[in-house]
Amino acid sequence: MNYNGERLKASLMAGLPTRMKSAGDYVGIPIPPCGDFGSTTSIGVIPPWMPSQQGKDSRLTLHEEIQLFMAYMKPTRDEVAMRKDLVARFIALIASFNAGATVRPVGSCVTGLYLPTSDIDMVLTFQSKRGYTRTTLASFEHKIRISGFSSKIVSVLQASVPLLRITDAITGIEIDLTESDSHAFEATRQVTKWMTATDTQLVKTLVLVVKLFLSIRRCGTTYTGGVNSYLLVWMVIAWVKLDMPTAQVRKVVDGGVDALAQAMEALSTTTTAGSAATPVSAGIQSSVSQTDLGTALIAFFKFWGSKFDYRYKGITFLPDPSYRSKVANYSQTYLLSIRDPADTTVDMGAKAYAIKHVKASFEEAYLILNRMANGDGKNPKGILGTVLGGNFSRFTEKRRMSLSMYTAKQKKARLV
Known part of the structure; x- marks a missing residue:
């Protein structure tokens, strides 16, 4: 019987506030896409960052898909x-x-x-x-x-x-x-400082990908018991500092998203649907070596989904990032414990009551990514789109409408 887990899953998917403050342990359950991303219509199923030819001949690696994701999500x-x-x-x-x-x-x-x-x-x-x-x-x-x-x-x-x-x-x-x-200003300062001292682009990429992953499942706010954006940033930095050095994260030869787009355009005019799938990056001439974003995302999901010991370990950042013995909370030993660099008296995971559902969702994502990244990946949604799940029609419409209303306001102001 998993009464607490099922109750928390139901309230979380409905976007309701968590009622788990004094509740005991439960079994984590992977959370499916819900809310604005839970639509079952066919419109919006193909992620908006995926190229139109992807459904005909899958050639993109997970690293390349993440590059396209970041290019699409970059504000204009x-x-x-x-x-x-x-x-x-x-x-x-x-x-x-x-x-x-x-x-x-x-x-x-x-x-x-x-x-x-x-x-x-x-x-x-x-x-x-x-x-x-x-x-x-x-x-x-x-x-x-x-x-x-x-x-x-x-x-x-x-x-x-x-x-x-x-x-x-x-x-x-x-x-x-x-x-x-005063905490909000210090927290912002600490994030900026640590990002500068880490691999800034890698941290930003993982934060935005996982932030959307959580948002699709309504697991991205403290209100529902999920992992809020601030806590997520420190989970990413903790992984980069503590686990990535020993994780199987590869380097790739990479020319950036502009070179990727040019190579994709060239391939679309020279290949047929029956040709063998090869990475688009194989057609890029001028390149540099960088972290393989695909293996980094897989390793991140593996660490927080199955590798990290939530019950007995905590994480602190001062004076340096390190593991520490967790102070026991006998009724809720499952909670994540990470000390806030902006205020070390604060345990950022203390109110993330849905962390076991987040953990189960991360583990499921790891298994899906690991399987697809090692296969042929022929799926019109792509590897990243498949693991993120959800329908993006409302997301793209909200983005379009915001800019449309702003543009209309600007035009009206110029006429006055």
């Missing part, structure tokens, strides 16, 4: 301008309230670890000390509602970190607004 110039405009408009809105408050972006908006449809984290800072955080945010909620800035506001004031989730009326992008406790 207009998308960057749209986000900057949104931040500027919200800063001006808060200033117009004359409440002695300023607001600043933090997190992925600053570090660059965001997907095109990701929300923006912002924090309020006051010139003088304020009272109760929930009361403060409630007063700002009322002012924002009557301003016309938002199309929707969700109050999450009873959470351990109270916040307002504000949907911009123009772009549809969400802002998560909290009151500053």
